[in-house]
Amino acid sequence: MTAISLFTSGGLGDLAIRAAGFDILVSNEQLEDRHAVFKFNFPKTHAITGDIWEVVDQVQRDACERLNGVDLKLFYATPPCQGMSKNGQGKLLNAIRAGRKPPHDDRNRLIVPTMDLACRLRPEIVLLENVPQMADTPIVDDDGSMVQIVDFIRTQLGSEYVGRAEVVEFADYGVPQCRQRLITVFSRNPNLIDWFTDCGTFMPPPTHTRDGQNGTARWVTVRDTIEGLPCLDARSSETAVSNVPFHRVPLLDSMKHWWVKNTPQEHSAFDNQCVSCGFQGNQTHSAGRDRHGINRASRETPLYCQKCGSMLPRPSVDRGGKRDLMRGYTSAYKRMSFDKPASALTRNLSYACSDNKLHPEQNRVLSLCEAFRIHTLDQYDYEWQRSDNKRVSDKTIREVIGESIPPAGLQVIVDHLVGIYRGEISQTAMVGPLFASQV
Numbered sequence: 513m514t515a516i517s518l519f520t521s522g523g524l525g526d527l528a529i530r531a532a533g534f535d536i537l538v539s540n541e542q543l544e545d546r547h548a549v550f551k552f553n554f555p556k557t558h559a560i561t562g563d564i565w566e567v568v569d570q571v572q573r574d575a576c577e578r579l580n581g582v583d584l585k586l587f588y589a590t591p592p593c594q595g596m597s598k599n600g601q602g603k604l605l606n607a608i609r610a611g612r613k614p615p616h617d618d619r620n621r622l623i624v625p626t627m628d629l630a631c632r633l634r635p636e637i638v639l640l641e642n643v644p645q646m647a648d649t650p651i652v653d654d655d656g657s658m659v660q661i662v663d664f665i666r667t668q669l670g671s672e673y674v675g676r677a678e679v680v681e682f683a684d685y686g687v688p689q690c691r692q693r694l695i696t697v698f699s700r701n702p703n704l705i706d707w708f709t710d711c712g713t714f715m716p717p718p719t720h721t722r723d724g725q726n727g728t729a730r731w732v733t734v735r736d737t738i739e740g741l742p743c744l745d746a747r748s749s750e751t752a753v754s755n756v757p758f759h760r761v762p763l764l765d766s767m768k769h770w771w772v773k774n775t776p777q778e779h780s781a782f783d784n785q786c787v788s789c790g791f792q793g794n795q796t797h798s799a800g801r802d803r804h805g806i807n808r809a810s811r812e813t814p815l816y817c818q819k820c821g822s823m824l825p826r827p828s829v830d831r832g833g834k835r836d837l838m839r840g841y842t843s844a845y846k847r848m849s850f851d852k853p854a855s856a857l858t859r860n861l862s863y864a865c866s867d868n869k870l871h872p873e874q875n876r877v878l879s880l881c882e883a884f885r886i887h888t889l890d891q892y893d894y895e896w897q898r899s900d901n902k903r904v905s906d907k908t909i910r911e912v913i914g915e916s917i918p919p920a921g922l923q924v925i926v927d928h929l930v931g932i933y934r935g936e937i938s939q940t941a942m943v944g945p946l947f948a949s950q951v
């Protein structure tokens with residue numbers, strides 16, 4: 513079965529596509545450092561590095577050459593989400609209000625060349641992955657009118673295709689990470705059309721649920737995934753490394769280490785209590801919406817014990833000899849739970865100050881080795897190496913992971929599509945709890 517992959521990055525999603533039985537004929541990615549990692553891991557794919565707006569004709573030509581008159585089966589595209597990511601919405605709103613950014617981010621318009629190519633290649637299945645916000649994101653189409661992205665996709669493909677966009681929770685497919693994504697599938701294949709007409713969805717039922725109900729397994733937890741690796745501590749260069757590849761963490765200075773050391777599991781260092789007198793009733797940190805609807809952290813949270821006056825082990829900064837509480841949210845300097853899936857891994861996964869990044873018990877962030885497991889990469893044959901033999905930086909690794917979905921979750925979806933395509937899955941076997949939401 514043939515596929516092409518757009519916005520390929522290091523090809524983590526492509527691991528699922530390949531494992532489901534597809535030959536990825538052509539890939540496109542703008543950034544050489546990411547694409548070089550893909551090329552090392554997918555040496556048979558014809559990799560075109562460059563801006564999709566500029567190489568769209570080349571991608572079409574090279575794909576057609578390789579298809580040699582046979583229909584393309586799968587068109588897989590994951591246009592970037594910075595323009596619509598939930599994490600950046602507050603900042604984005606501010607920037608738009610201040611006139612520093614146009615109201616309609618050009619990065620959201622990458623769906624235009626994407627759908628142009630899909631229409632030229634007429635694949636049997638179109639599979640797109642993006643953040644859930646994509647469902648509500650309007651773009652300016654070629655006529656200058658505003659359309660919702662999902663309506664744009666539907667209109668471009670035309671009535672030959674059926675499908676929809678659905679929000680999927682990846683923990684529901686056995687991934688030890690809560691990560692919601694908008695998965696959009698359209699198809700013109702007769703088996704898939706029949707299936708969609710009867711079921712109204714292309715998504716498989718969850719294999720896992722929070723409590724393991726209705727015949728599903730329980731969500732896979734951080735403990736299930738990383739327990740047993742050597743203990744690390746970010747206080748010194750001797751304790752922050754191990755013999756296990758990529759199982760090492762960045763150091764924390766003594767102040768940060770003190771905040772982290774005193775942070776209980778599932779809590780933020782911003783809520784830490786007094787370690788001098790033991791008072792546990794100091795006001796905890798909070799946040800609320802301002803008059804523009806932007807989430808703001810409280811400025812009232814104390815840094816000094818409300819009983820004995822000692823400094824609390826809470827994140828603080830030195831302002832001319834006086835320490836003030838650091839600006840930040842309750843999700844910053846926060847320990848994850850051992851007994852739940854991790855929160856979504858982001859490109860900031862090695863920064864203690866970012867959201868939910870602290871190890872459940874040890875005084876540190878996750879190691880890259882742990883991140884690989886939580887992202888299910890340990891289930892695939894994948895090397896952090898480049899086709900040009902240059903070193904892959906930790907920064908690139910974090911970016912590639914933070915911008916991709918865990919392949920094992922995607923594979924459940926793609927295996928399901930392949931099963932329907934081949935007529936191997938019966939609809940009666942598909943009864944089960946349904947999905948987070950449907951668009």
Ligand SMILES: C[S@@+](CC[C@H](N)C(=O)[O-])C[C@H]1O[C@@H](n2cnc3c(N)ncnc32)[C@H](O)[C@@H]1O
Nearest residue numbers: 519520521523524525542563564590592915916
């Ligand atoms: C969401 S990430 C893709 C994740 C990838 N599919 C994976 O599974 O790892 C989006 C990618 O699109 C790339 N990109 C952004 N703008 C682009 C453009 N104009 N042309 C081609 N690639 C672009 C980014 O560099 C980024 O690597």
